[in-house]
Amino acid sequence: MKHLKVLLLLTVVAFFYNCKTEKSTELAYAVESHNDANGISYETVGNDPTGLRLYTLDNGLKVYLSKNNDEPKIQTYIAVRAGSNYDPKESTGLAHYLEHMVFKGTSKIGTLDWEKEKQHLDQISILYEQHRAENNPAKKLELYKKIDEVSLEASKYSVANEYDKMTSSLGATGTNAHTWFEETVYKNKIPANELGKWLALEKERFGELVLRLFHTELEAVFEEFNRGQDNDGRKRYAAMLRGLFPNHPYGQQSTIGIAEHLKNPSLVDINNYFNKYYVPNNMAMVLVGDLDFDETINKVNETFGKLKKKEVIHPTLPKEEPITSPVINEVFGPTAESISIAFRSQGVNTEDQKLMTLADMILANGNAGLIDLNLNQKQIVQRAGCSPTFLNDYGYHSFSGSPKEGQSLDEVKDLLLAQIEKLKKGEFEDWMIDAVVNDLKLSQTQQYENSTALASMYYNAFIHHEDWANKVKFLDDLKKISKQELVDFANRFYKDNYVVTYKRQGEDKSIVKVANPGITPVHVNRDKSSQYMQDFNKIQSEPLQPKFVDYKKEIKASKLDNGIEVSYIENELNDLFDLNIIFDMGSDNDKKLGIAVGYMEYLGTDKYTAEEIKKEFYKLGIDYYVNSGAEKSYVGLNGLKENLPKGLELLEHVWSNAIPNQEAYDSYVDQIIKGRQNGKTQKGNILYGGLMNYGKYGENSRLRNIMQVNELKSINPQQLVDMVKDLKNYKQRIFYYGKDIDAALTALNTNHIVPSELKNYSEPMVYNEKETGGNVYFVDFDMVQSEMLFLAKGEPFKAENMAASTLFNTYFGGGLSSIVFQEIRESKSLAYSAWSSYSNASKKDDSNYVMAYIGTQANKMPQAVEAMMELMTNMPEAEEQFNAAKEATLKKLAAQRITKSNIFWNYERLQKLGIDNDNREEMYNTIKDMTMEDLRNFFNTNIKGENYNVMVIGNKNDIDFNSLNKLGKVQEMDVDYLFNYEKPEDIKL
Template sequence: MSTFASRLFGAFVLAAVGCKTAASTTSTPPGETAAAGAPAARDAILAASALPPTHAALAGDPLAVSVHRLSNGMTVYISTDRQKPRFDAWIAVRAGSRSDPASSTGLAHYLEHMLFKGTDELGTLDHAAEAPHLARIEQLYRDLRATKDPAERQRIFAELDAANQKVAATAIPNEFDRVYAELGIFGVNAFTSFDQTVYIVDVPSNRFDVWADVEGERFSDPVFRLFTTEMEAVYEEKNLSLDNPWARTYFATTRNLFPRHPYGTQTTIGEIEHLKVPAYQDMVDYFGRWYVPNNMAIVLAGDIDAATALPKLEQALGKLEPRALDKLDPGSLQPIAARVQADVIAEGEQEVALAWQTTASDHADEPALTVMDWLMDNSTSGLLNVELELSQKVPSAGASSTFLHESGWFMTRAQLREGQTHAEVEALLLGVVAKLKRGEFTAEDVAAIVLNQDIADKRARESNSFRAHKMADAFVEGRAWQDVVARDRKIREVTRDDVVRVANKYLGANFSAVHRKAGKPEVAKIDKPALTPVELHPERHSQFAEAALKRPAKPIEPEWLVEGTHYVRAELPGGPLVAVQNGRNDLFSLTYRFERGHKRERMLCHALDVVEQSGAGELSAEALKKKLFALGTHVEFACGAHESAITVEGVDANMEQSLALVDRWLREVKIDPVVLRGIADNVISTRRDALEDPDELAGALADYAIHGKDSEYLQAPTNAQIVGAKPAALANLAREFVDYQHKTLYFGPRAAPEAAKVVALGKQHRKLPQRPPVAYRKVPKPTLYFTHRDVAKSTIAVALPSAALAREQRPAARMLSEYLGGGMNTLLFQEMRESRGLVYYAWGVLFAGSRPTDAWALRGGLGTQSDKTSEALKVFFELLGRPLDSVRLGSTRAAIEQEYRSSRVDPRASGWMVHAWDELGEKTDPRPWVWQTIGAMTQEQLQGFASSFAAVPPVVSLVGNRERVDLAGLKKIADVVEVAPASLFSYGSFPKGQPSVAAAR
């Protein structure tokens, strides 16, 4: 909903939603501890498992969800959508970090990692040969937990590493990923949170049977091989979370709100003291306790139906044995009695985050609390948006709600401007909360939220992943699907009085206050034991994998976009129109794209930012925002160095009215000098923060290293220009903005001729030359640009540039990108993370330029701990120069083949695809030619193409800690050029005020 919500979600993903790491398996067959016995005993187990009722699709359910049960108690949710020949398949387990033992946290998360490692048949050449070594590893981890002697711990770690290598002698480390990639099964991932662990894939319709068999094998006979290697990735993830101020704010909030409940007392990723001595046996026991069919659900959304799915699911996953579920320690959800404060010390921006405990997801107050959240922050006309953002009292503010199985919370936050105190900003937030509790909003505001909720739901239903997520949430939260459908109706019945009631009920004086303060963080760090890299052996195949890959399936024929069928072209007064008809609902989306950014008109982007916070004519900024929101219309201005755009989205019936408002907004913009000064103050304050924020610096340094003086960060207005901007000049930029040539992209229910009659924007339409070609910095020898920050992680970007290459090379670029870094089955990720535990992420992609005249570059990125930086970069370059492997290349070719056959361009994205082809000068969909060329390409041809980049001196950017990154080792790889933060931006000197720490260095 808000920037704040997305930031929180990002922190949550980093620290709680365990990325798909390596796989996992167990050495103890789960059935040995979970046998259900006689039918009567099984019936009793299922009756006590709080399983949701089954039923066919309900009347009035827009998702048409049916709920089924396998004989062993596993629940199956199905929502059919035939838009593309694929379906999302999620397997949800009602167990997450809330189910971790208090003395052994992190289990659910690293078990999630391990359930990609294979089974007794998948991921190994010889399970019998590895079994004694697995047993030895299990014992060694018990020994590790029994000693605190440092020397003994080192001895055990050394023996664990040796035993891990013995397992690796017969292991096939990434076979799970490889099999799925070659079958065309994409999006292989998983996540862990408080109440759930969920495994995710996106499956072609013709591969349903083999997917079911692999998942049946995965959850029946897992083997936890290569645990020692995978823990390295978990350590990496934990260290990154400790280095992330958003994650630390999130955890400080939950600790404050739930001091006596696992929601607050243990993090999903695990506590440091527990990760230092990982509980292998506890993990095995956790699997046996919670990964049972009466605690799991299969969720299918897309091109699949019950008649097809249920018989196969019964055969493949119905064999799992149910087990009586253990009772969880209830903890205490007693609300805190008073305000509780925690401080988070970090570089970059400062902020205040306030949070109150609310309710569980199935509580009767949840709909009203959700509307309350919208009233506080809908990114346009919420109380926080109006009271704090439009008034320029703070640079940004927002709110978010979280609802879990047992409880929830509501959070507000605001960023400090230079010179503000945390106490002042906390008072501002509490002042807005007080207005909410007094009911200083109208019934019309609530009605607008209902409309916008409807719009959001309609759009979300276009996505299989949304459908899957909603069904999985219902299972995890213990909600009958009838109640989910009823809840969606109830939210449309919420009144103003309901919101006032829940605001006063929950938003009292007992809340969490987390103050993010500027300073050097003292962040704990997990030191990892030495690890011998695991050989990956891509040439190995288990019999199970070979049989799965040879399973016959009727090929899916590819579908290409055809002009006149999938899209229509037309000419408007301002330039070309690409129109795509929306056959699903009554929503429209319009984007007007201009070849004009702040490099061509330096103050343009600032002018558009000011417009977004200003009114028009007699309409104040608040009135204008509310008017648009009441129409269900969202307007977004985007502006960069070379391009700018307006996007208008909403309900078709209100399109003309919405476009008239947008035109008026720009033509009659009313810029208040006092507001303008506040905007300038906030921009300057945010820029000060950027000079200290490691993530902001990483982006700016990468652009500087790769593009030199053409970096977009060096093209923005100076501080003096921002402060000196005049209302009349900015208003003039806004008024003439739409009177330049532009391209219009339309997606909506109207046919192209009808849409063309009303979507034209602007009058004079001055001509604009195309932007200059993209160019990369070229260096005579490897060069690394370095900026120091006091962080535990290193953020690395790499570019190996080339001049613009011919169109005929684009298929090779596609192939090489997929081979190097197209996913978790690819060379860089597997070799650097799965084999060596050097990085948390690694990727490499051939940037072929969006226009024929653009330079090309092989680009990549790494996220690693500081003490691994030199080694990680050395391995990265070694991998880029390594000869292409024929087995990996075959797997890559198979994955691309399946992608072209089974993927479909989302109609909502079709206009953008056509636009991208236009930029390249393609007259029709180029994918058939690319597909055919890749199919005929030889290894020698691709090797020659790849070698041309491997020979180029690389340009590298690195934001890290100079005390830890081994600068001496880096200087053996490349010339190191240290760059001060201020040199990365066009800001110039700052107005009077306290200078930032970085600027003063």
């Protein structure tokens, strides 16, 4: 939770504050202007640890460049300062539509005959305007059928997913985009040697908009809309925004849009939006990775520098009046109850931003904040937290909480408000501000070494008009805030000026059901390509050679005085460390172990209370953890290297001297019970947890092998504490990632005292995978979409199949240009999300699985199932697409680098598979020689004819059970049975 929150603070949140600073600070962060070898000017900031070069091209395009040589890749973002805030009131959702359509190509990309295709596309645009203006339902339907008819004709001249095929052919990963209030951002991570081809492709894409294959993509957006209706968290968030912003688009225009506008789009409006805002002086390019500054900016200038500048006038948006009394909202849905409280603030580049960021961390930092210690640590609520968001016009500080069993939402609200009152009274220790700033600095250091995280910080700076110098010195500015200044701010800011949103369990009567329009499948022409793509594929980039890891060389070894083996890898980047004590046993060996480990979170010792332990670690800038999985358990520390000895000393003290507390244990059990009840209201948990495990194992699964409530209640807490203390007496090994291994060994020898003879592990429980086929397991759930998971048990793991399965997944089932995505979404518009994969086992003696997924409207399910089963029986063969998939797979492997601590953890994963070397080299060489025939043979041997168990979750009233009966025997499953939970009425309190 802490790391996610700090990530939001340091990337999504814009760090800037206009204030007077001391002259020395101004000089330290001075902005300097330079000219590179090409005469192109750029700016840098003194003492900037990210090494940013910020260019502004003659056409106004901002270009953010930074080096990261960890891997031969470049994280790319193309950001546009325009999002749903600027949607016309009668066309909400337009910016998001547009984001989808920018992937559809241009008059060169994605067309077989532009002149003929354009005639049909122009006609489709006219028909949509007529459809929008028509009020007679029968005539609207007639017009839609005409749109469908002309769209089919137009698709004869189009090639689906050409952009995605070309980015995939580069070896790109993470190809995607997102739209929010003030931004639309396009994403790729590319091999560094493919920068020139990528720039040429993107320049073409952003130079022109063509709205081809529109009505099938519109259906995909509808499906995305439906997924939002099935997400209670999103509904609570939207209600919160409506309360905070009764006039501003932040609260009045959701990014996805309203159903009525989605049904009546205007292609004219979409083109106008693109022409108005998608111009270079309203855009930024962010490139972070293995690049040469001068060469890179020259290539950017030669491509994107040719885009024409236009005057951009951003609309003036409504202002909000102050909130003077609490605003109350309610939303309903099937998931567990929760509550949010939100205070509206000023936006980025204001005084509120810095003060509220600091206030937020004092309240909740994942360790020692007021909410952390007073509510979560003491188990007074089920869960609570807070997070700030800063946008261009306004911001908000949101608090959320979930109740314990028997606790009302209003009680949670009052407890959250009570923590704010403590802040207002200054009831926090003086050292907290320094500790919070150090915590932010620690997390920021971790982000700076991650190219994707750093690139995200850059594009956020652009979207929010931020001066990078002020972002660099932001943490120094935080240090200058006194406790009294923060208290004064809290008293000024947190009043009865909040919006409270109650998420209650119950029927949501605002749900919009969307009819199946009956789209005629369009042509995807996967065996054809545009002239642009043919020419693009002829361009040769300098080959990138793969690099493989010699694990035995990279992972060094030493021993403690007591004989325990220590594996280590040096951290060459910074002074952070990660220390892990590893036990090769877990809940499979004893299902009480996970319960015991979780209980330790709430215990003190003979020297410290549980709350004091959290504070002591936080002062040191150290995180500690004790966790237990199915097969392994870990005790660990990470943080500042200089504090490793003190952190380890404190950890060993807690480990050896924890004192059981019956009251804390009773609350812990109550929390487990409530967590189970809450978890079974989450559809994702039901599908991928309960149903999938039952589909694999039946009754005998890890998921169901749990301690029943009455067992939990009968345990003596001392027994759990003794179990954790006894961990130290078992066989163990250690992994250290950091600098100065000798200092780490000294700290371990001093503090980690264990017996000379260590105990062996007990035999683990064995869970046998059952044969699949002929079963349909269904759970009734109040939702708009239906979701299906197909699961077939394959043969046991074989290392020699990894090359073929990797190539198969690229070609057939994964990514935007795969066969499954093209057929089910692009051609037939039957689902927002559809995929298939051949999933290799994680252990050498386990089985591989064939899996497929469809998420769609219930009224499309029969067609979607038929389409998926046809694909899983008869794999379409397209030589050109196969060659592209092969090239993409090879380039991804060539650009992949396993570095830092990942070297150790990846080796751990391989050893579980019985592999003792970097098998990517063998995979790479095998894929180079593979043909379509090899892939066909793999499909026929491992995919075709498999027998599936089918897991389905959806609304019983909407499901077509006749279609499900064709797949096997339909069994409606009880959720409590899936998880082996007792019914609430059967639990003895």
